[in-house]
Amino acid sequence: MSPRRSYDQYCSAARALDTVGDRWTLLIVRELLAGPRRYTDLHADLPGVSTDVLASRLKDMERDGLAARRRLPPPGAAYVYELTSRGRRLLPVLQALGEWGQAELGERRPTDAVRAHWFALPLLRALEGEGIVEVRLEVGDFHVYVGAEDGPVYGEGPAPREPDARLVLDAGTWEAVSRGETGLPQAVREGRAEVTGEGTLAKALRQQAL
Structure with missing residues (x-):
């Protein structure tokens, strides 16, 4: 486990960055917002991270009370990592950071990795x-x-039960929504996003698109 580095400043922002400011830490939080994940799943969805760095960051997150490691009961019997309540409180931090970073996205580059759940x-x-x-x-x-x-905040694949709404978007539309260039109601109104379902969320989206 690597020793914690510190800015040695009596400032809450500096103290927060002492804990989550290392490269990859917040992106690991993003992945764990989907619920318990195995190490191999995390590595697969964090393209570019080395195995050594990922293992080191996870140990640091355990030490700092952001994540916990536990063994699944049989027949799984695999170890998974999951956020603690303290780690989950980073959701609004990631949301604010993502909103601030919308302007930095631009057009998707040929070298950019992409996962569907990054749009969550x-x-x-x-x-x-x-x-x-x-x-x-x-x-x-x-x-x-x-x-x-x-x-969990999100999950991969179909919903585990009948969803309140279903959305279908093409690549150009979800990229535009991610960049903040268009709102979801506008995309629905223009026929660029399809909404189905009779739940309250589906009805609300259709109403907002009027």
């Missing part, structure tokens, strides 16, 4: 209420838990 946090910023929204993109499917106060 930008999408949550555009949704209000409570319920599950299932999302289908060209790069894959995922679902988000709108208004969830604990537990």
Whole structure:
């Protein structure tokens, strides 16, 4: 476990950066917002991180009370990492950081990795209420838990139960929403995003698009 480096400043922002300011730490939090993840799953969804750095960051996050490691019961019997309540409180930090960084996205570069669930946090910023929204993109499917106060914020693949709304977006549309160039209601109104379902979230999206 690497020794903690510190800015040695009596400032809450500096203290926070002492804990989460290392490269990859906040992106690991982003992945763990989906719930418990195995080390191999984390490594697969963090392209560019070395195994040594990932292992080191996870140990640091355990030490700092951001994440915990536990063994799944049989027949899984694998070790998973999950956020603690303190780690989950970084969600609004990531949301604010993502909103601030919208202007930095620009057009997707040929070297840019992409995962469908990376759109989960930008999408949550555009949704209000409570319920599950299932999302289908060209790069894959995922679902988000709108208004969830604990537990996973999103998950890969189809929703575990009948969702309150289903969304289908093409690549250009979800990239534009991620960049803040268009709002979700506008995309629905223009026919660039398809909403189906009879839940309150689906009805709200259709109403907002009028």
